[in-house]
Amino acid sequence: MERIPILRMGDILLVTIQVDMYDRLAMTLQDDLTTRIAENGARGVLIDISSLDVVDSFMGRILSNISLMASVLDAATVVVGMQPAVAITLVELGLSLQGVKTALNVGRGMTLLRAMIESRTEETEDVGREE
């Protein structure tokens, strides 16, 4: 069965989406990703969509869902590499990637992810102190 590979780099999982998503593939990715976050105790997910020429409402919802699921499992998500034309289309179609953080490229995405992970950790520590 076709599935999208998930690469582990330390406590960050890296996903490169290269093919158009359809229902089953999206489900498999969500399953795989949540399982891997739990297994590896990953703190962040980086999703590269640089090879996608089109991001429609379905793809937008998948990205939103993944981000939300990861968040519930205490992992931050950043989407990187969006093509300029895709950004234009998203805005023109009135689509918003709800709850999805984006960055220009992998380098900046990693920096953003590190900052998000750090601020989450600090919040957790603050809560710990209050108790």
Place this chain on the structure above:
Amino acid sequence: MERIPILRMGDILLVTIQVDMYDRLAMTLQDDLTTRIAENGARGVLIDISSLDVVDSFMGRILSNISLMASVLDAATVVVGMQPAVAITLVELGLSLQGVKTALNVGRGMTLLRAMIESRTEETEDVGREE
């Protein structure tokens, strides 16, 4: 046109091959990768093939070629994530991935790549001293 995305992480380029290769795609990948190595001054290339169920002689030659080209441009290449069944088939078919270094997963691949880059750097320094 379809093309395989190349992600930059510091001085390492990361390629995830998810689709079966055909001539034009392989050519494009070789072109893109060599251009990126030169542009970014990359020292290493990590190729993930975990989603490939089949590695035939054509794919083997592409991996070999990429590794050789990168080597000429002074970048080390490591192929990671090969499925056990693929390894068995490769040996049974008598195919050898000439000049290609492999590692089990991305983590180990990164470690191997760092070691290879370091030893290349040391060699260069030694040559520099001898002159």
